[in-house]
Amino acid sequence: MSFHREAASYPSSFAVDFVVGGVHHQFGFSVDDDQVTEEWLYYYPEGRQRRLYERGADCTVTFGRWLTGRRKLIAELLRPNSLYLSVAAAQGHDQLSEVFRWFGFGLRMATNHDFPQRLDQTVQLCLADEGKHTAASAMALLRFADLGVYGLEIKEWDEAAREDHQRITQALRDALGDKVRIQQEQARRVRVEHRTADGVFPLGLAYESSGTRTWIGLIGPVITTLETGGVLCVDELDARLHPYLVDALVGMFQSPETNRAGAQLVFSTHEAALLGRNVRTELFRDQVWFTEKDPHTLATRLFPMTEFSVRDSADNLEKRYLGGRYGAVPYLDDELLRDMSAAFRHEGGREAGRTAEADEGRTPGAA
Structure with missing residues (x-):
């Protein structure tokens, strides 16, 4: 982000280096408010850079001889505001679809804004078949943090409760429109189980500390990334x-x-x-x-x-x-x-002065 008066006239550029099929790749692009101004994809077999394609602001695409398939046909479908990589994946290009899939499955994010999705990943791991080790891994990592958590109670929402949530959500949208941001409804009800000498006590996720919720939301992405x-x-x-x-x-x-x-x-x-x-x-x-x-x-x-x-x-x-x-x-x-x-001292002195003036104006015996 740039804080200068001409910032809107400059494009924003992004680039990422990653490995697909054991080979180093580099993908990048630049965009402004209207179009993609640049796009490029290189890979480095045997450590040497080789161009797969480069694209300019006029949608002209220059191909390297290492890119095979229907590359020119895909270029004809390209729009100024779309990425060549996205169009190629939509058209089922084998070589570029593998690169495109990396951004969907090889790159995972964990921020405050995607907690519902991360929580769902953790829930899916916990519900995995007993023969799979991912469920055991999720439980082990849950207890590893020493948060006093024994397990998770995961149940389907009661249909009446789901209908009530949907009705309230729709009423808020009708009344406030886009001004209200409604948190995505969880697919299942999750409660955190705590075991003591007196038994197991489930507690709603909303009543847990922010640290406990944070850890539970990280378990899914962490195990999935370590696994795959x-x-x-x-x-x-x-x-x-x-x-x-x-x-x-x-x-x-x-x-x-x-x-x-x-x-x-x-x-x-x-x-x-x-x-x-x-x-x-x-x-x-x-x-x-x-x-x-x-x-x-x-x-x-x-x-x-x-x-x-x-x-x-x-x-x-x-x-x-x-x-x-x-x-x-x-x-x-x-x-x-x-x-x-x-x-603070100045404001405190003024407040003390106002209090003294008020005291001087009181009559004897006044409450």
Whole structure:
């Protein structure tokens, strides 16, 4: 995102590197408000870049000799605001459909906005046939977090309750239109089971702590990604989770015992303890990247720890980061805090003055 007056006249560009069939690929495109201005797809068999296709703003597509199939026919169906990759997949192009499927199944996201979908993934794993190990894995990961959770009670919604929800939802939409955002209804009712000496007590998911809900919503994507491979992207991995649990989760992707499919975890975090000496999981320097905002443009710069000289065995990375050695720490202006305190003192003095004036105007014995 760019904060300058001419931002609307510049296209937004996106690029991603990924592996399909054991071969490195790179796909990217640029778009403005009206059309795709650029699109490209390369792959790197034997480590050398080879062009599959490049596309310009006028929908002209240049093909590499390594792209086979009905490539020109697909180009004739291309619209200015559509991606060549999407059109090729819709037309059943074998080579490009495999690449397209990676974005649907090889790339998974975990944000605050997709919790219902992630919860459904966890539920599906728990309902898997007993012969499949995914159900046992989901239960083991659920209990591993030491949240006091024994299991999940999963039931179909009562038909009357479902009809009531649909009726209320429709009434809100009729009254408020697009102004109201209605949370997607869960396919099944989920309650969290807690076992004590007195028995098992189910509690509605809405009454659980945000940390418990966060962990339950991560189980599905984590197990699925570890099982099938691909990339899991998590925004603010440390949000609502204990640092020990975050450390253990990162370790699942670092360990060849639990990550046999070569899955990758990409996450943002403010948990500096992951760089410390008391973690179970060691992050390599090329796995740690920092972000820092330019104070003039507010553009974010992304840079790796490998830009710095680090003695892996001697340096306390957590301490050096928090001390500002690598940058990427917020600048907290103490002068602004003093201004705030002064404003409080000023307002407090005015309030005390108004109280004194009121007291002077009271008659003796007045309540």
